[in-house]
Amino acid sequence: MNAPGFDDTIRAAASDAQKRAAHHGVSVFVEANAGSGKTRVLVDRVVNILLQGVAPEEILCVTYTKAAAAEMKDRLFTRLGRWSVAGAEELERDLKEQLGHDDLPVGQIEDARRLFARALETPGGLKIQTIHAFCENLLRRFPLEAGAPPGFDTLDxxxxxxxxxxxxxxxxxxxxxxxxxxxxxxxxxxxxxxxxxxxxxxxxxxxxxxxxxxxxxxxxxxxxxxxxxxxxxxxxxxxxxxxxxxxxxxxxxxxxxxxxxxxxxxxxxxxxxxxxxxxxxxxxxxxxxxxxxxxxxxxxxxxxxxxxxxxxxxxxxxxxxxxxxxxxxxxxxxxxxxxxxxxxxxxxxxxxxxxxxxxxxxxxxRRALDFDDLVRLAGDLLRPENAFSGWVGYKLDGTLAHALIDEAQDTAPRQWDMIRGLTAEFFAGAGARESGRTLFIVGDEKQSIYSFQGAEPARFMEEGDRLAAAASAAELGFERPGLDVSFRSAPEILAAVDQAFAPEAAAFMAPETKFQASDRPFARYQSHRAARMNTPGCVEFWPAVPKPESVEEASIFDPVDSSARGSARDILAETVAEEIRAMLARGDGVWEEARGAFSQRPVRPGDIAILVWRRTGGFFEEVIRQLKLKGVPVAGADRMVLKEQTAVKDMLALARFAITPGDDLALAELLKSPFFDPADGGPPAIDDDVLLDLARRRTSTRRGTLWSALFTSDDPRLFEAREALKAVRDAADSDRLYDLFASFLNARTPTGETRWARVYARLGEEACDPLEEFLARALDHEREGGGALSSFLAAIGTEDTQLKREMSHDRDEVQVMTVHASKGLERPVIILPDTTRSPLTGKGDAILTHPEAGLIWSQRKAEDPPAVAELRETAANRLKAEHGRLLYVALTRARDRLIVCGWRQGTGALGQISDDSWYARLAEHWGGEGWDETDTPLSARIEDIGAGLRFGPAPVALGEAERARRAVMAVPDWACIPARSEQSGVRGVAPSSFLGGEEADFEPPVLSPLADPGAHRFRRGDVIHKLLQTLPDLDRERRREAAERFVAAQPGFSDTDRQVMIEETLGILDHPDFAPLFGPGSRAEVSLVGRAPDLPGNVIVRGQVDRLVVTDSEVLIVDYKTNRPPPEDVAAVAKVYIGQLATYRALLRAVHPGKTVRCALLWTDAARLMEVADEVMDAVLDGATA
Known part of the structure; x- marks a missing residue:
């Protein structure tokens, strides 16, 4: 039997199609199945273009999400970075593979080495960005021509x-x-x-x-x-x-x-x-x-x-x-x-x-634009009928040679119009043939799932035809390769996916009707080919959980909208959570690929994702709750309503108490919150008995409130809460809301930890995002002059906005998310539990879009007039079609194992499964040859539920022994690489510690952060350094606002201190003598690592220059110093400062031979630039003993 890996024949065919798509010299339209390597093709194409000598700033890559842009940048820089340090033979081999031929031009290897530096040094960075980011940059460049407010803000x-x-x-x-x-x-x-x-x-x-x-x-x-x-x-x-x-x-x-x-x-x-x-x-x-x-x-x-x-x-x-x-x-x-x-x-x-x-x-x-405005104004700016389009096109003409559009199936019509305007000159007559400019579009009609943002899969297909016609008319090269080979999923999973969409594969519709009146999800369906071989996976199809005959009566303390306990939904949530715990305990095997070879290892929590159709319905929250109850690491919700988060509810209770100390409910919530519960894992200091005793003693106090009982209590367990809440009450009348909340959270408690730490200990790390967002809202409210605490409380209380949490893929946790949110994700194990509902369930389709009338509002379908009934049917068909595409996306996220289940709901003794649900489609098409009946985890819980189906062999349970063996024996890749010989005695030092002997005492020793005033001085210097680092990159009119916001967020400073730091910094930035320091060619916080001829040979220096200015003839090194008062002349400057500059000078002389290297100290308190002469630095450097 062949070893697990990729099929060489299939991989070779796929590689050929990928190379055609990545060819730099032709425009390309690619339809790519899920898992077919389109991101690799995008990166390959960018690299190929760069290898032709095209300037990085002339390449534009437009992606759909920030995460996709970040992944593409990471892959590109990883490859270019590897080339910059690779050996000649390795790099030559890579280039031949990259370019697809053995004849490398003279100098190609050296050019490839320099690509990494060229990409890094590109002004503004490589343009790999979302379409909204590109539009924003375009409008900032041409605000008047676009009709945008100059210096506009973009609303999040x-x-x-x-x-x-x-x-x-x-x-x-x-x-x-x-x-x-x-x-x-x-x-x-x-x-x-x-x-x-x-x-x-x-x-x-x-x-x-x-x-x-x-x-x-x-x-x-x-x-x-x-x-x-x-x-x-x-x-x-x-x-x-x-x-x-x-x-x-x-x-x-x-x-x-x-x-x-x-x-x-x-x-x-x-x-x-x-x-x-x-x-x-x-x-x-x-x-x-x-x-x-x-x-x-x-x-x-x-x-x-x-x-x-x-x-x-x-x-x-x-x-x-x-x-x-x-x-x-x-x-x-x-x-x-x-x-x-x-x-x-x-x-x-x-x-x-x-x-x-x-x-x-x-x-x-607010002089602001939202995301829709960005696309609209950018598109209008580039329209031929716009009076300024010619001028804008002329200005862009020399800065854009190659455009690449990723995830094109999710591009909305207005975005397509903008892309057309941007690339129109690519195909305009003889000039197009001479320029060599190209357009690359990649997408997959089957994965178009963002109609609520305007995406139309029909438009994606039309743009492919248009691009082919435009290239033909201009006599330009054009390719339309299809990428149908999946490198992601096991053959069994791909076969099941093809089987689920067999009707679409068998019957294509006419182009003019393919996305209009039909509920078919695709115009055509390209079946999958699996590159993986001898790496079996499996698909499990569980029977739907029926409605139970009886359910446990709900508690009077349960929320009024909670589902009855023991409902079919809750049974499935608990079963899914239990099965995940069981597969982790068994060590069910999943495949891991390294350099084309596959091996099995035990599944980890981070290998598993649960995908739901929608967050509504209760399953989303219930399965997370069940996973936590069973001790399975879970990432929590990927979206949240701020005011509904537990940690934020506790902060709102704090605010209510601060406003009205007689609010007994708010105070009781606070006392039971994590804020007064030590993070040692022991029983809470304030338990129910303490709280009930406090409540009973209210009647004996003068005011009869819980606060008066707490205020007069002599119970030592309540001392911390009393003192902390007294401080909150004292600060309640201030309009510095951020300080109020941040000080409460950051305060050290009697047990040594902050209240942040207590929140994490009780609620987990997922409480971090909502708390940080709450503090940000408090700061925004304060900055905008929103008023006192009561108005902030009212504003938060009426807000229902969903906030998106950036889910870290590095943490080893089960993820629960919607299918929409899973776009671009892949996991060894995917579970689909929310499969039995109709796509029309709960849809707010009473308001229908009409092309001429704008809208038609018909609340009741049964009473639709004929014209409205036709409009509603078209809308419903489009919803059903997208629901099918959403299923395709969900199924193709799985690499090794796919579990599909569901629960019955609605009327009837057992409940119902909607006829147009995912479950109904799969039940109709799955089964037959290759499918085996099998018991499922539901079999032991529900009598007579029946058998499930499985396609492919059951996962191998590797067990704890294999897990332990792999933990001990697994050898990382770097361990197989021979270590370079090291120079004996080499050590790394910082420039500030380069001097030895007595000179080490020139700088006062670093003190504990608790030892004022020294700590205050160092923190003041850190704040000014940060301002000088970041403010020069902002427009001048925005600097003060940004500085005020940043300084306000720094605790421990008085209002006077804050204002002095701001004025000190802005005084430097606005000083005409210092303009060259912050102009073109200058950089902040430049890291330096290395040796230099002027330094001892056994030393590697690591340091960071505060400001570096490089011109054609000279290099200027500037170090910021915040000493108060500053010295009047160089002779009074601490030698450790002079030693730092001398070390930086030595390193940069080696980097920039032939250029004059000057050094200076910028004293922020006096706004004075003090240049240090070479002979002064030479004298200090000669005495170095490092």
Whole structure:
């Protein structure tokens, strides 16, 4: 049997396709299956372009996420860095493999070595960035031409949410009462948020529709015309008109016939007609009248029989009259429904228009842009019809030669328009052929899952066709290779994925309909080929957990929206958590690849990811809870609502207590929080008995509050809490909110640790992100002049913004996340538990986007007029199609093992599985040859649940013995590399300790941070150094604000100290004599490591220059010093400072031979630059004994 590894034949074919895609000289459009190595192709292509001598700044790589950009940069710099130090033979071999031929041009090896330095030294860095980052840079370069505020701020998600909330409040306060009543009748109180949320997500498209129509009234006119109505028509008016046209005389005759000759049904209809005839309001009469002709109280289908045979026999003219009325009313009913939709939609249009105006006004007040604005303005800037597009194109023409677009299937139409404008000159006539510029696009239609951000997979396919046509017209090279070989997943997993999408693989649709009216997820499906061989994986399909016959009665203390204990959802969550604990205990094997060879090792927590469709429904939180209960390391939620996090709730309780010490609930929450619970793992100092005793003693105090009982208590267990909360109360009236909260968290407790440490000990490290965000919000509130503690508490309490946690992939923890968040991730073990729901479950699709009318709001699907029903069906089909693509993404995250399970929900004794759910699709297509029935972890928990299915061999349990053996015997790669011979006696020193003997005493010794005032002096120097390092990179007008924010975050300084440090720093930066220090060619905090001819041969110096200026003829070294008062001349300067400069000078003379190297000290207190002469440094260096 062959050894585990990659199939050489398949890998060779895949490598050929990758090389075609990475070729630098042609434009390329690539459709790449999941796991086919597209990131490697991107990096290969960038390297190939660099090897042709293209300047790094002429290359633009656009990725979809910051994480993808960071990964690409890391891979690129890793390769270039390795080349910079590789031996000649190794580098030659790599280059031949990279370029695909053996004829290397003269100097190619030396050029390759220099690529790393060229990339590092590129002004502004390599342009590997998200599309939003690129657009932001473009707008900052051309703000006036783009119509952007110069020096604009870019809103992050949290700040955008605050602006949205402010706009929403402004709109709600100004709405006419009749509009409020109409919206409440139609959709309830949540409808306002839905309308404005729709407007926020589609703001620019809606703004365009408003502009085309001349405002909201014009849109309303278009809306009524779309629905086949005259503008202003109302449902009540149409009902009244329809009732007036009813044959009232014949209806009275009908009542008599039905009462005298009919049965029970006839009598009921006669009652309805009689009530309608007697009704005072025509609208009410119509509502009664239609119930005669249609089922479901007038909302359903026409009645099968309008008159019984006995009545028809007595009065043969009545039945034809009723049938004519039924036909007339069916048309009227559609018009009435359309009018009701039009009225609601008109109100929604006006609300949406007001919201857009209010939100844009909020942005203008702050001179800010959000992410959508960046793309919109950048796209408009590059449009041919823009008056400035020619100028902008001319300025960009010399700075962009190659563009690479990653994850192109998730690119929205506006982003495509911007890319078209950016690269239009690439294919413009003879100049294009001479320039050699190329466009590279890579994506996968099957992984387009961001329609809520505007992505359209159809547009991705269209751009491929357009690129091919543009290249052909310009007679330029073009390639369209397909990457179908997966290097990620085991063959069994890929076979199961192909089987799940067999209908898509077998039947392709016509291009003009592929993404419009069909719920098929793909236009075409490219089956997978597995590069891995003899590395078996497996797919497990568990039976869905049925609804239990009975569930444990919920506790009165449970949240009102919590699921009943023992529900199918909770059973599955506990089973999944238990199976993860079991597979870790068994040491189930997963494959590990190194240099193309595979070996098995025991699974670790970080190898496992649980992917859910949506965070709602309770499973997300429950499975995390179960994993924690079972002691399995778990990363926690990847998104959070700030005010719902436990640590933040405790901080909010602290704020409530500080405002109102008589708030007993807030104080009780604080006393039971981690803040007063030592982090030693023992029982809490303030247990339930202590708290209950304190509560009982409230009545004996003068104020009768928990705080008064605590204040007068002599229980030593409460001393810490009393003193800490007294300090909080004393600081509560201050408007320095950050200091209040940070001081409370940073304070040392009687047991030695900070309250930060206590929070970590109780809640885990995932509590860090929400607490840090809470402190950041406090600082922002303070900086913006938001007012005192009460206003901050109110602002946090009304905010529902979701915050994204950056999940570290280095920590060995199980990750629980949505499929959307897993994009780009791969894990040996993937578990999909949330599979039985319909994609239409809970979707807010009452507000439908219309291309001409902007929006149509139809709250009830059953009452849709025909035009709306068609629009809703199209939207539903697109949702179903994307749901299928989401399943593809989820399945292809797995490398070695895939577990699919679910729980039944809804009505029925056992619950239901939605027909259009993932589980239903997989149940239909999985099974047959190669699939074996098997027991699952559910078998032992649920009687008669039935067997599951498994495709591929069961994982091998390696056990604790193998885990221990690998821990002892595993040899890291570096251990196999021969160590370089070391020079005897070589030691590393810092420049500040380079002098020996008495000179070591020139600098006062470093003191303990607790020993003031020395510690204060050193910390003051650190703050000024940091300001001088970072502020020069900011625009001049933004420096003071940034300095104030940074200094405010440094604890332990008075307001006077803070102001002095800021003025001292800005005085230096604004001083005209120091302009060259902070201008082009200058760098901050430059690290230096090495030997130099002027230094002893047994010493390697490691140091950091505060400011370095390199010009064509000289090098200037500047070291900042914050001594107060500073010395008046060089003779009074401590020799250790002179020794530092002399050491830096020696190193930089070796780096820059032929250039004059000058050295100076910058005394920040006096804003004075003191140059040190060479002879002074020579004298100090001659006495060095290092």
């Amino acid at each position: 998600e949290a700040e955008a949410a605050r602006r949205i909330d402010a706009a929403r409040q402004r709109v709600l306060c100004a709405l006419p009462q009749e509009t409020v009543d109409l919206v409440l009748r139609t959709g309830g109180p949540d409808a306002f948020a839905s309308i404005m949320g729709w407007a926020r997500g589609r703001r620019h498209d809606f703004r365009d529709a408003l502009d085309r129509a001349g405002g909201p009234d014009g849109l309303v006119d278009t809306l009524y015309a779309t629905l086949g109505l005259e503008t202003g028509a109302t449902a009540d008016a149409l009902k009244a008109e329809a009732w007036a046209q009813a044959p009232h005389d014949h209806l009275e005759e009908t009542v008599i016939v039905q009462r005298n000759h009919g049965g029970k049904t006839d009598a009921g209809r006669a009652d309805l007609i009689e009530q309608a005839l007697k009704s005072a309001r025509a609208e009410d009469a119509f509502d009664l009248y239609v119930q005669v002709f249609f089922t479901d109280k007038g909302r359903g289908t026409p009645a099968k029989s309008l008159l019984t045979a006995s009545c028809d026999k007595v009065a043969p003219t009545v039945k034809p009259m009723l049938e004519r009325e039924c036909a007339r009313l069916e048309k009227v009913r559609d018009q009435v429904r359309a009018a009701a939709v039009a009225e609601a939609s008109a109100a929604a249009i006006h609300i949406a228009a007001r919201f857009v105006e209010a939100y844009e006004d909020e942005l203008q007040r």
